[in-house]
Amino acid sequence: MSDDALFDAPDAGRSGVGAGTAGGSLSDAVHAAAPLAVRMRPRTLDELVGQPQLRAPGSPLRQLIEGDRAMSLLLWGPPGTGKTTIASILSRHTGRRFVEVSAVSAGVKEVRAAIDAARATLVGSGRETVLFVDEVHRFSKAQQDALLPGVENRWVTLVAATTENPSFSVISPLLSRSLLLRLESLTDDDVRALLERAATDERGLADGYDVDAAALDHVVRLAGGDARRALTYLEAAAGAASLQAGAGARPTIDVGTAETAADQAAVRYDRDGDQHYDVISAFIKSVRGSDADAALHYLARMLEAGEDPRFIARRLMILASEDIGLADPMALPTAVAAAQTVQLIGMPEAQLTLAHATIALAVAPKSNAVTTAIGAAVADVRAGKIGQVPPHLRDAHYAGAKKLGHGTSYVYAHDEPFGVAEQQYLPDVVLDAAYYQPTELGAEAGVKQRWERVRRIIRGR
Numbered sequence: 001m002s003d004d005a006l007f008d009a010p011d012a013g014r015s016g017v018g019a020g021t022a023g024g025s026l027s028d029a030v031h032a033a034a035p036l037a038v039r040m041r042p043r044t045l046d047e048l049v050g051q052p053q054l055r056a057p058g059s060p061l062r063q064l065i066e067g068d069r070a071m072s073l074l075l076w077g078p079p080g081t082g083k084t085t086i087a088s089i090l091s092r093h094t095g096r097r098f099v100e101v102s103a104v105s106a107g108v109k110e111v112r113a114a115i116d117a118a119r120a121t122l123v124g125s126g127r128e129t130v131l132f133v134d135e136v137h138r139f140s141k142a143q144q145d146a147l148l149p150g151v152e153n154r155w156v157t158l159v160a161a162t163t164e165n166p167s168f169s170v171i172s173p174l175l176s177r178s179l180l181l182r183l184e185s186l187t188d189d190d191v192r193a194l195l196e197r198a199a200t201d202e203r204g205l206a207d208g209y210d211v212d213a214a215a216l217d218h219v220v221r222l223a224g225g226d227a228r229r230a231l232t233y234l235e236a237a238a239g240a241a242s243l244q245a246g247a248g249a250r251p252t253i254d255v256g257t258a259e260t261a262a263d264q265a266a267v268r269y270d271r272d273g274d275q276h277y278d279v280i281s282a283f284i285k286s287v288r289g290s291d292a293d294a295a296l297h298y299l300a301r302m303l304e305a306g307e308d309p310r311f312i313a314r315r316l317m318i319l320a321s322e323d324i325g326l327a328d329p330m331a332l333p334t335a336v337a338a339a340q341t342v343q344l345i346g347m348p349e350a351q352l353t354l355a356h357a358t359i360a361l362a363v364a365p366k367s368n369a370v371t372t373a374i375g376a377a378v379a380d381v382r383a384g385k386i387g388q389v390p391p392h393l394r395d396a397h398y399a400g401a402k403k404l405g406h407g408t409s410y411v412y413a414h415d416e417p418f419g420v421a422e423q424q425y426l427p428d429v430v431l432d433a434a435y436y437q438p439t440e441l442g443a444e445a446g447v448k449q450r451w452e453r454v455r456r457i458i459r460g461r
Contacts, residue, residue, distance in 0.1 A: 365442025
């Protein structure tokens with residue numbers, strides 16, 4: 001089940017097709033016993049937390065909602081960023097029926113049934129339907145094809161949500177007929193504002209609890225930018241606080257109740273303070289030191305504290321070149337693939353990818369030869385050792401270049417034995433520079449042997 005299930009209306013479950021009430025939107029189906037995340041669903045675009053690019057005056061989404069235009073939407077973004085909410089707002093403000101199809105369990109039959117019902121409603125009463133398809137990337141090509149008649153004939157206003165890049169997961173005909181909107185991860189400030197609103201709003205906790213700032217900090221960290229998760233933790237913490245308070249006492253939500261609610265121990269980790277830098281430093285040094293167990297420990301601490309997984313992935317990409325280099329040529333592709341996967345799937349699944357990359361880089365042979373090579377080259381340049389490019393290497397593709405001696409004595413390497421020519425490439429001022437000093441570790445041992453032979457040929461030694 002996806003995190004979006006936390007925002008479903010009671011009568012619009014994930015197992016098939018669900019429809020809103022007569023009012024036409026998920027918001028209208030909310031009752032007092034509904035989850036906090038459902039009760040606090042924004043009713044207007046202005047109440048939506050985060051996504052300023054979508055809420056801006058004159059934005060395509062605002063024009064679509066306020067102008068009541070018939071246009072299908074593809075919403076691409078991480079879990080808990082407002083995809084279901086946008087569909088609900090569109091339905092509510094345009095007075096259209098809201099029907100949801102779960103890509104997890106619905107088949108072609110259910111998709112066609114939903115579209116047929118929308119068509120019948122449109123013909124019978126003139127009322128349009130918003131068809132919300134969550135996790136549309138899970139639909140097969142045939143299932144996505146089944147949506148096309150409803151979209152092309154505007155029997156439905158399709159709002160399809162996905163956490164994966166639609167360019168790879170949604171068929172081209174559906175892409176070309178829909179407006180693609182990218183949703184960004186919520187910031188900590190966004191999540192905090194949402195929690196503070198929920199604590200005082202009549203639809204939420206109605207100012208019935210004392211909420212410690214430290215407890216909010218803890219929930220914000222654990223939520224990891226997911227609004228639903230944050231509200232779910234806050235609701236559970238409120239339940240725990242009520243049980244502890246006793247009759248007649250005003251309940252208090254503190255770090256202890258927040259920990260109990262999330263069923264996790266508090267992690268001493270300040271994303272903007274010393275712990276942030278200390279833990280990421282220990283993580284990188286553990287991978288560099290080839291201790292996979294220690295690296296996984298620090299990775300777990302960061303993930304449990306709500307660290308941005310993209311930050312971790314970026315550091316692994318840097319480490320792949322800085323500390324491994326050509327000792328394992330697959331280290332950098334592994335780190336890049338991990339970063340791309342984290343971007344596509346998000347948490348919590350991304351923790352598997354980060355663990356995969358962390359272990360691979362920790363057990364890989366290590367070399368800092370790339371780091372020292374570029375460092376030495378940069379140092380020479382900064383010291384003013386620049387010099388003129390040798391004449392035979394200069395551009396000779398313009399009129400008059402040969403008269404200047406450009407390129408006239410250049411030796412084409414492919415014409416020489418082994419594809420290597422004896423020739424000066426470096427400027428005179430750094431003629432004897434030897435920046436790259438490969439190690440004999442891992443695959444770089446083979447690189448070392450070849451590079452030493454090649455360098456001797458190039459320099460006539």
